[in-house]
Amino acid sequence: MSPALSHEADPAGADWADRRADARRNHERIVAAAVEVFAERGLEATVPEVAARAGVGKATVYRSYPTKADLVEAVARHRITWLIERVDAAARQPDAFEALRSLLIDIAERLASDRFLVEVLPHDQRWNGQTRSTEQFAGLVAAAVEQGRLRPDATLQDIRVLVGGYSRVLLDLGIRDPAQWRRYAALALDALRT
Amino acid sequence: MSPALSHEADPAGADWADRRADARRNHERIVAAAVEVFAERGLEATVPEVAARAGVGKATVYRSYPTKADLVEAVARHRITWLIERVDAAARQPDAFEALRSLLIDIAERLASDRFLVEVLPHDQRWNGQTRSTEQFAGLVAAAVEQGRLRPDATLQDIRVLVGGYSRVLLDLGIRDPAQWRRYAALALDALRT
DNA sequence: GCGTAAATGGACCCGTGAGTCCGTTTCGTC
């Protein structure tokens, strides 16, 4: 459904043009299945599970992704792209604090249905390293501090820890209700208020 | 070192009196090793690891604890006891909010060095069910709300989610510095302030 | 010291999941 599922979004320079039609079709199915299965079960999901969901033998999965880690990376790139875009959008808004607030709500709603994302984010460099988008995110926090809406010592790291934290626990407890997730997003932000 | 390591603290009615001296000694070593290993590695720790740490064959571990789950339960009881006592003490203090504050700090410092506890608490009935001590804890929160120091909708569940949350992430990130842990404990409480 | 039951631990079984091999099927071309 998302365009990021198509082939050109995948390994750098993979030339899908000259692959057989059935291979292309299966590859699409595999990525879609992986996104689903990992979202449901997190990193605990197995390659055979993904293969079964895709209606394919597991050797076929291993042909596209030589190791489970490669498959995880492909899914991670796919999912994190959404977050990056959302941060970009927030960074463009005039009111930093309000932008931050709605960003956290959006993120909460996404994380509520994606165990994989919750487990992977704390370790992913696109989220924790110094990239353009993390710097935009940090800028947003700094601006909200400047506005006097967040405490002076508030950092992006604080947001990562708090959001990553309640997300994990809510998933563990099997809490799906989006209202609850939004509430904790708001609480996390309140923790950083002046 | 702790008295809870001794035998009478273990399975209900286990009569250690008539066991051979070497068996008693090994059993002590096993519990101590299990506490250590689980604290370091969480539930990922294996029974062979515990056995190795105790300087004992793994069959010896399985003689005391027929399954890994039994061993986990023994360690969980051992570790959670400390928390319960701490909650009891807090419940006796006059100022509920202040009691809560120092309780959270204490808990943070304990969790910082015990991955096992962080992983187990969200699932443990002694911590989440309705027991005397969880009711005391909830009473503490209610009292702080009554004082007007916490927001009206603050619950014990909120504290569990926030504390369990940042703890997991800090451990994942390998952050050990107690000052950081105390800071997040304070942030979590701030999230629930009026 | 000696005999016996208790305790031990290395060797083993079993299930599971990652990753590989290769005989068979399917696509696409001529």
Add this chain to the structure above:
DNA sequence: GACGAAACGGACTCACGGGTCCATTTACGC
């Protein structure tokens, strides 16, 4: 429609962790 290459997937190996077995060792009452 037939042929060769590409793709497939069932069956395999391997590593590892939970849990069991049993020949050997050890404590301890006599």
